[in-house]
Amino acid sequence: MDDGNVSLDRMRTFVRVAQRGSLSAAARELGIGQSTVTRHINELEEALGVSLLGRTTRRVTLTEEGSQYHANCLQILRLVEQATEEARDARRVPVGVVRVSCTSALGVMHLARIIFAFQDEHPDIRIDLNLTDERIDLAREGVDVALRLGPVMDDAMKLVAIGASGRRLAGSRDYLASRGRPARPAELTNHNSIVMSNVAGSEHLLLSAPDGTRLMVPVSGTLRVDHGLAARAALAAGRGIAPAHLWLIQDLLDAGKLETVLDEYDLDAVPVSLLVVPERAGIARVRLLVDFLVDEIRKLPGITPHRSASG
Template sequence: MDRLAAMATFVRVVEQGSLSAAARSLPSSLTAVSRQISALEERLGTRLLLRTTRHLALTDDGRLFYERAKAILGEISEVEAALSRDGDQPAGRIRISAPTLMGRQLLAPLLAEFLRRHPSLSVDLLLVDREVDMIEEDVQLALRIGHLPDSAIVARKLGTVQMIVCGSPAYLARRGTPTVPGDLARHDCLLFSETPGVAEWRFADGTKSGRKIRMAGKLWVNSLEALVTAARDGAGLARAPSWQVARDLAAGSLARVLAEYERPPAPLHLLFQPSRPASRKTRAFVDYLAAQWRNASPFGNANEPIAITE
């Protein structure tokens, strides 16, 4: 059995969703594809796929093998591209993760131009509001908000994210402007949460943990975009990332309140896979991102430049 060919066939089956679709795209016969998958499972000593006449699903081992196989095949393609005539051009696939809203509003609009400049590259943009396992999920670059617990992580600081409380001028004219966090009890507060109930906003009070204010929201939303829209329309006060409401604040459609009680901003980092040296494709994306944000960063000035060191 050609192990590399079987691995490529397995990846194609998963991405096409069926053995027959994979056979048509290769092209190959359905019998040959089925035999390759069976031989691969026999060699590994485990089931990779659960197959019925109408459905195909990955087992846990199959999901792990798919992610690793896809990464290996991607690395092989990148090496081949580096040794070809066009090896001076970045090639291959970059898998990038980012928080959902940040990725949708700040990263996704940059990708069309990046791909136009680098036609041999492709991008997987994974938008998730959780910390990804960069090795397990084969993510080469990840945007992450917050302090990094592991000092060994390879990262570059892009800037900071400040959570601010804001409301529309019309709402503040109607209900008054809070001057201390305790005033929020008398205001309509708009809360971001997947599960309505009781939320807490933290404010600076000279201690490390800060002061907690329990909030009984007038409106609960699981989308920051919808939350800011409601605040802009005068529904109440919202707490949102500074980069998200920067234009509204500049335009005057939202006004910042309780600024003197804000907690220190959280850092935003770009993380790299610690197990791999910086590749040509990751350098290309980081250089592009740096150029796009050099004069108009949505996160303010970083403490260090966006760069990769060997």
């Protein structure tokens, strides 16, 4: 075993290959040749005496040993980066990369703009923004901060409760003019509903009546979508009625393109929170971004700040 080949550079190369599933993609991100990536992996495997990756013509995958080594490498590299950043923090110079994950619609409509404003104040901090509606493994993907809608079950992460996102039932003015406005929840069954195919239980609406009664209303329609921006476009195009976050449609409501219906019936608000990798929470640039995001996201339409949040 040649311990000299077990270096941080080779670990970084291995982690990037594992995360991207491709030698060429890792090479592009690292700014090195694919032959160098291959050599790093070969030298690492030779030094360890185990096979870390399974290679096919299209993709590389982790072996059982590779999966465990990947987890350990992530820990080691995070500790090294944390030590470096804490030393930099002592100079009060917040620099470096923060990796952020967010749902696509919220990211496109609001988070990107918020990040632009943050970088205007902190031009030396680089942001790697990943937009996906999948619940990714933050540690495995090397993400520092994730903005999440909905309940969070990940006890391994530090949770920063931002508030709750209000939703309303809405439809376009033209659709409601042609099909009529529902006067009672039961009438929704006679309307075309835009259904989110990637949201469990979206074929039923749970509404709270003014007297506190909970109503479960089945809905259906001719269009199913798996993206919030597609639902927004469908609403604006008059394809039906749908529940929507106010941050997604408030501008369309203000412009008179959409109207809310059954306003006396409430939809449950959705928790909004940030997940922060605990080992990264104390790093200055991460802390600055988290504080900035909390303040700005609470200003979005329909976001009610968490009661215990102090700002």
